[in-house]
Amino acid sequence: MKKYALIWPLANIRANPWISFSSVLGVAAATFVVTTLLGFLSGYESAVRRDVDRMGYDLLITAKGCPYEAATLMLRGGVGLRYMPDGVVERLRADPTVVATHPTLIHPVREPSNPEGMAIYKGVSPGLFKALRLSMEEGEWFPEDGGEAAAEGVILGYEAAEFESRHAGDAFLIPGGSGREPIKTRVLGVLKRTGTQMDGATLLPLAQVQTLFRLEGKLTGVGVQTDPERAADAEALRERYHAEAELQVVSLSQVEAALRRAMVGMKDVVALLALVLALLAGAVLVNTSLLRVIADHSRFTALHAIGLPRTSLMTAAAVESLLLVGGGTVIGLLIASIAGGPSGALLADYLPYIPGGTLVEIRPEVAGMVLLGALVLSLITSLVPVLRLRSLGDLSGLRGG
Amino acid sequence: MSAPLLELKGVAHSFGSHQVLLEVSLSIAEGEHILIQGPSGSGKTTLLNIAGALLEPSNGQVLFSGELLTGRGDLAAHRLHHVGFVFQDFHLLESLSPRQNLDIVRCARGGTPAHTLDALLAPLGLEDRLDIPVRRLSRGERQRVALARAFANGPRLVLADEPTASLDPRHASATLDHLFALSEATGATVVMASHDGKLADRANWARRVHVEAGRLSEG
Numbered sequence: 001m002k003k004y005a006l007i008w009p010l011a012n013i014r015a016n017p018w019i020s021f022s023s024v025l026g027v028a029a030a031t032f033v034v035t036t037l038l039g040f041l042s043g044y045e046s047a048v049r050r051d052v053d054r055m056g057y058d059l060l061i062t063a064k065g066c067p068y069e070a071a072t073l074m075l076r077g078g079v080g081l082r083y084m085p086d087g088v089v090e091r092l093r094a095d096p097t098v099v100a101t102h103p104t105l106i107h108p109v110r111e112p113s114n115p116e117g118m119a120i121y122k123g124v125s126p127g128l129f130k131a132l133r134l135s136m137e138e139g140e141w142f143p144e145d146g147g148e149a150a151a152e153g154v155i156l157g158y159e160a161a162e163f164e165s166r167h168a169g170d171a172f173l174i175p176g177g178s179g180r181e182p183i184k185t186r187v188l189g190v191l192k193r194t195g196t197q198m199d200g201a202t203l204l205p206l207a208q209v210q211t212l213f214r215l216e217g218k219l220t221g222v223g224v225q226t227d228p229e230r231a232a233d234a235e236a237l238r239e240r241y242h243a244e245a246e247l248q249v250v251s252l253s254q255v256e257a258a259l260r261r262a263m264v265g266m267k268d269v270v271a272l273l274a275l276v277l278a279l280l281a282g283a284v285l286v287n288t289s290l291l292r293v294i295a296d297h298s299r300f301t302a303l304h305a306i307g308l309p310r311t312s313l314m315t316a317a318a319v320e321s322l323l324l325v326g327g328g329t330v331i332g333l334l335i336a337s338i339a340g341g342p343s344g345a346l347l348a349d350y351l352p353y354i355p356g357g358t359l360v361e362i363r364p365e366v367a368g369m370v371l372l373g374a375l376v377l378s379l380i381t382s383l384v385p386v387l388r389l390r391s392l393g394d395l396s397g398l399r400g401g
Numbered sequence: 402m403s404a405p406l407l408e409l410k411g412v413a414h415s416f417g418s419h420q421v422l423l424e425v426s427l428s429i430a431e432g433e434h435i436l437i438q439g440p441s442g443s444g445k446t447t448l449l450n451i452a453g454a455l456l457e458p459s460n461g462q463v464l465f466s467g468e469l470l471t472g473r474g475d476l477a478a479h480r481l482h483h484v485g486f487v488f489q490d491f492h493l494l495e496s497l498s499p500r501q502n503l504d505i506v507r508c509a510r511g512g513t514p515a516h517t518l519d520a521l522l523a524p525l526g527l528e529d530r531l532d533i534p535v536r537r538l539s540r541g542e543r544q545r546v547a548l549a550r551a552f553a554n555g556p557r558l559v560l561a562d563e564p565t566a567s568l569d570p571r572h573a574s575a576t577l578d579h580l581f582a583l584s585e586a587t588g589a590t591v592v593m594a595s596h597d598g599k600l601a602d603r604a605n606w607a608r609r610v611h612v613e614a615g616r617l618s619e620g
Contacts, residue, residue, distance in 0.1 A: 002508070003508060004501075004504075004505045004508060007497075007501065008494065008496070008497060008501075008505070011494075011496035011497050011501075011534070012496045014496065015495060015496035015534060015536065016496075299492050299493070299494060299495075301492075302486070302488055302492030303492075303494075303505075304477065305453075305455055305480070305486060306480060306481065306485075306486055306506060306509075306550075306554070307477045307478065307479075307480035307481025307482070307484070307506075307509065307510070307554070308477075308481070308505075308506070308509045309477060309509070310477075312509065
C-alpha cells in the first residue's frame with residue numbers, strides 16, 4: 001500500500017486537471033502576494049536602515065526651515081536650500097565633541113535646454129567620500145589635500161553618469177546661469193551604485209561651487225560627526241545649536257524615529273493584508289479539499305469496507321493536499337523572487353518615503369516562513385478529509401455512489 | 402467433518418425501531434455458490450453486510466471457519482484477508498488503471514504474489530485495457546474490473562450485492578459468467594444478493610435463499 005501513497009494522489013491530480021490547476025494557481029497567487037508583502041516589510045526596513053547608515057554623520061545643521069524637508073534632504077544626501085549664518089563651521093570644528101564636519105553647498109541651476117528642468121550641483125568636502133563609505137566605479141575622488149579648493153572637475157553618481165552618458169575623463173558642461181557662459185570642465189570619476197539618492201548627484205569641491213556660482217563663504221548645511229564615546233556631550237551640542245534662532249538641527253535618531261513612526265502604521269496594514277490573504281487561500285483550499293472528499297467519499301468507504309486501513313486512506317488524502325499546496329507554494333515563491341523588482345516599484349507609489357535599493361527582499365527566512373505556513377495549511381486542509389473519513393461508518397456510501 | 406466457512410446463528414438486526422432481520426440462521430460451506438433473492442428492502446443487503454463483517458448484528462452470532470466474529474470490534478483486517486466485495490456501483494478508483502485497482506488491494510493485504518493479478522484479469526478480455534485509467538473504460542468493462550478486484554486479496558468468501566442491477570440482460574449474464582469463472586479459478590465461495598428472478602435459473606447456484614420481511618427461506 002505504501003507505494004500507492006504517492007501514485008494514487010498523483011493519479012487523482014492528473015485525473016482532475018482543472019480542479020488541480022485552479023488549486024495550485026490559487027495557492028501560487030496567495031503565496032506570491034503574501035511572500036511579496038512579507039518581503040516588502042523586511043526589504044523596506046532594510047532599505048531605510050541602509051539609507052540612514054549611509055548618511056555618514058550624526059547631526060545635520062541647516063538654516064531654519066521645515067524639519068521634515070530637511071530630514072528628507074538629509075536622507076538624500078543633501079541639505080537645506082537657505083544659507084547658514086557665518087562662523088558655524090568654525091565653531092563646530094573647535095568643539096572637542098566634534099570629530100569631523102562636512103560643509104555642503106547645494107546650488108540649483110536651470111537647464112538652458114529645458115526651462116522646466118533643474119540641475120543641482122552639490123559642493124562637498126573630500127572627507128565626505130569616507131564618511132559616506134562611497135566607492136568609485138571608475139576614475140578618482142577629489143584629492144584630499146586642499147581638495148575643497150582644488151580639482152577642476154565633477155564626480156557623477158552612477159545613474160547621473162548613465163543619464164548623461166559620461167565616463168571618467170569625458171568633458172562636462174556646467175550651465176553658467178543668469179546669462180553667463182557655460183563652464184567647461186571634465187568628469188573626474190563615477191561613483192559605484194549606492195542605491196541612494198547619491199546615485200543621481202553631480203558633486204564638485206565645495207570651494208569650486210562657491211566660486212563658480214559667486215557664493216563665496218556660503219553654506220546650505222553642515223553634517224557633523226560626533227565622538228561616539230561622548231554621547232552626552234553630543235546631545236548637549238545638539239541642544240545648544242537647536243536653541244539658536246537661525247539654525248535647525250536634525251539628529252540621526254530623530255530621522256530614524258520619524259521614519260519608524262511612518263513605518264509602524266504601514267507594517268500593520270501590510271501584515272493584516274497578508275493575514276487576510278493567507279486566510280482566504282486557506283478557505284479556498286479547504287473548500288477544494290471538501291469537494292474532492294465528497295466526490296471520493298463513496299470510494300473511500302468502499303475501500304475501507306474492503307479492508308484498507310483508515311490510515312492509508314488518510315495518508316493518500318494528506319499527500320494529495322500536500323502536493324497541491326506544496327506545488328503552488330513553490331511556484332508562488334519563484335514568481336515572488338523573480339518579480340521582486342517590479343513588485344517593489346509598484347508598491348513604491350504608495351510610500352511616504354522611497355529609499356534606494358531593493359524594496360522587496362525575499363530572504364531565506366521569509367521563504368521558509370511561507371513554506372512552513374503552507375505546510376501547516378496543507379495539514380489543515382487534509383484534516384478536513386481526514387475528519388470526514390474518521391466519521392465514516394463502514395456502511396455509509398456503499399450504495400448510490 | 403470440517404466447520405462451515407460461514408455460519409449465521411439466530412442473527413437479528415434492527416435500525417432503530419425498524420426490525421430488518423428476524424432470527425436468521427444460515428450455514429455456507431466452502432466453495433458454495435449461493436444466491437440470496439428478495440424484493441427491495443427485504444433485508445438482503447443487511448444480511449450480506451453482516452456476513453461480510455461490515456455490520457455487527459443486534460442479536461445472534463457470526464462464525465467464520467468456526468471462529469466467532471461477533472463482538473470483535475474492528476474487523477477490517479478480517480475483511481482484507483478473507484472477504485471480497487463486489488458493489489453495485491463498482492466503487493473503483495477512477496484515476497488508477499485496472500491493474501492498479503487490483504494491486505492496491507493486494508498491496509494492502511500483503512503477501513499475494515503479483516502474477517495472480519494478471520491471472521485474474523486475463524479471462525475478462527481486458528488485455529489491452531489494463532494500464533489505462535478506469536474512468537476511460539465502459540460500464541461493462543468496469544464491472545469486470547470490479548469483479549476481478551473482489552478476488553485480488555485472495556478471499557475465501559466473495560460477497561456480491563446486486564452486481565448486475567445496472568446491466569442489460571446480455572451483460573448481466575456475462576458478468577455472472579466471469580464471477581463463476583473467477584470463483585472456479587480461485588476456489589472462493591460466492592454469495593450474491595439480487596432481486597432479479599431470472600438469475601435464479603443459472604445452474605451454477607448450489608442454493609437459492611429467499612429473504613422476505615426479514616425472514617429466510619430456502620428453495
